[in-house]
Amino acid sequence: MSKLILFMSMSLDGFIAGPGDEQDNPFGTGGQRLHDWLRVGEGTEGVHDFRPADEAGRTLFDEMITTGAVVTGRRTGDFVDYWGGDHHDGVPIFVPTHRAPDGTHAGDVRFVTDGIESCVAQAKAAAGDRDVLLHGAYTARECLLARVLDVLEIQLVPVLFGQGRRLYDSLPPDHIELDPVRTLESPGALLLRYEVKY
């Protein structure tokens, strides 16, 4: 059964980007710190440039890049120009949005305008028996509220940011229980996997 998995690097105090995250500064000021658990390679291996050196980091990274589809928010997608249409292995990229943009994108980028549930259902169908990778805090919130987010995979980075963009800024008053199903210790982050209990 395909699962929708949010992969997100977060500071201990709950920030996923530094302050002032914009198109030309997508991680926010200092926000690159949250991604130090990834490797930065020579720029010759595509997404594999980021494959960490340690075993725990590799396990998680390999899970990320063997997903069968990507769902990304419009904001996140626009920031990175939809990874040039290829996040990894050319799997389709689904973008929930109110209005599809004019023109076309390179690669397999599909804008979905009939709701988040439909977007996720289409992504899961495309992924087959593989999981679906979710990118973007706003869309993650929408997925949580629509009860279609299955798994949170949080890379908890040992740093306090004090300011920036939060994972979740406003959720309904009823709290959401999580089931911790796996913890891996990478030198640069604690890799925490939770299943969402609705």
Next chain:
Amino acid sequence: MNAPIRLYMSMSLDGFVTGPDDRAGQELGRDGFRLFNWLDDRFDDGPNGQVYGEATATGAVIAGRRTFELANRWQGDHHDGVPIFVLTHHVDDGDVPPGTARFVTDVEDCAAQARAASGDRAVLVHGAGAAQALLRAGLLDEMEIHLVPVLLGAGRRLFDTLGPDRVELELVRRLEGRGVTHLRYRVGTLGR
């Protein structure tokens, strides 16, 4: 450095330490009790009991004024009659706190007094306000975060006004308790 000054704090995965609307009569905020379920095991063997035991084996307490008042001043005794140093901006004339509690208005003075009183035992820090003041002054040594697998979505944050400098931490211990992960971090350098 001898014994550390260590914050103990229960926190949701999304970084909240109380539910929304924390006030007298609802000290942990709406739904905030959820963060403290692990204390049901505080006298049991296992990680939850171990961590609670460590917290109550500390030799002094530093608390913020807000936490101190919300806790009804602990009737003057937090645990074992160890001294309680309450960081506050202002002390009313004639307001003498009960038991072993005393008010301190300077954060460095507060840390120094607590260390001296605690001897070779750790100092327990209570409350986000006190922790923030100590952190900014470079006087917080460790943080024991009880990470609870829940999204609260609203409430009081662990740190709300940290300033522009980020703080690097080092994970020095991880204990998996029932319904909670106890993460001990050593506070490192300030950086940008």
